Amino acid sequence: xxxxxxxxxxxxxxxxxxxxxxxxxxxxxxxxxxxxxxxxxxxxxxxxxxxxxxxxxxxxxxxxxxxxxxxxxxxxxxxxxxxxxxxxxxxxxxxxxxxxxxxxxxxxxxxxxxx
Amino acid sequence: xxxxxxxxxxxxxxxxxxxxxxxxxxxxxxxxxxxxxxxxxxxxxxxxxxxxxxxxxxxxxxxxxxxxxxxxxxxxxxxxxxxxxxxxxxxxxxxxxxxxxxxxxxxxxxxxxxx
DNA sequence: TTCTATATATAGATGATCTATATAAGGAGG
DNA sequence: CCTCCTTATATAGATCATCTATATATAGAA
Numbered sequence: 001x002x003x004x005x006x007x008x009x010x011x012x013x014x015x016x017x018x019x020x021x022x023x024x025x026x027x028x029x030x031x032x033x034x035x036x037x038x039x040x041x042x043x044x045x046x047x048x049x050x051x052x053x054x055x056x057x058x059x060x061x062x063x064x065x066x067x068x069x070x071x072x073x074x075x076x077x078x079x080x081x082x083x084x085x086x087x088x089x090x091x092x093x094x095x096x097x098x099x100x101x102x103x104x105x106x107x108x109x110x111x112x113x114x115x
Numbered sequence: 116x117x118x119x120x121x122x123x124x125x126x127x128x129x130x131x132x133x134x135x136x137x138x139x140x141x142x143x144x145x146x147x148x149x150x151x152x153x154x155x156x157x158x159x160x161x162x163x164x165x166x167x168x169x170x171x172x173x174x175x176x177x178x179x180x181x182x183x184x185x186x187x188x189x190x191x192x193x194x195x196x197x198x199x200x201x202x203x204x205x206x207x208x209x210x211x212x213x214x215x216x217x218x219x220x221x222x223x224x225x226x227x228x229x230x
Numbered sequence: 231t232t233c234t235a236t237a238t239a240t241a242g243a244t245g246a247t248c249t250a251t252a253t254a255a256g257g258a259g260g
Numbered sequence: 261c262c263t264c265c266t267t268a269t270a271t272a273g274a275t276c277a278t279c280t281a282t283a284t285a286t287a288g289a290a
Contacts (some may be wrong), residue, residue, distance in 0.1 A: 010246050010247075010276095010278085015248080022118060028268075039220060040180065040217060043217060044262090049246080051270055055270090075268085076267095102155060102158060103154075103215075105155070107134055107208060108155050109134075126277070163281080166240085168278090
């Protein structure tokens, strides 16, 4: 078993964003709402967290973006998954499973003395 | 469903340490080895992470410590769970379950268009 | 004697997330 | 009409967990 990427502990946000985009292209504000909805209000992602994250993911070619004007004048910036982003999502999802399995193993391991 | 403590994403280390001590009193170095063992090498906690964490947990009355001299001259600092630490462990374990359930719900949610 | 493992400790860097703030346009209520 | 709330994106600065690097000291192995 290889050691897991430490940033997963804190970095599950990226994985969740990519997962949302696996379904449809979305714009930032919509992602915040969707995550909140699909997680039963557990994830209340802040705009100040999301937008810089989207920019950095686009820079890394995980995401591509395009603008779309809706209802008269409002402009939204839609994001879509790239092939690279799709691959990254697969990897992170696997790591997440390894990580949670390990935590649950420790948590469920009961109290056996090892003195 | 109340929003979860954000530090859980990154803060599962504290929970795991407390969980170890639920079984027996342990000294720092031993915790690193035990975590590595019980998690199949997924958690390779660094000394530079653990010791400051133990100090801060002791300051917050989550842990109590005592020294013990073993094999001639070697001195080890053992830590034990306090009542407060035990309570905190229960709370964090619950939050962990809520958090992982939410992530898994998003991950398993499939790709249904919400355009 | 030198290297590795045991054992604890602290300083400084990194990185993810948050708060606060800014801009701008639309709709609702007074 | 004016003000407030929601939608929508954006950036600067703060916070906090963890990591790397380093230090000290002892024991045992090469």
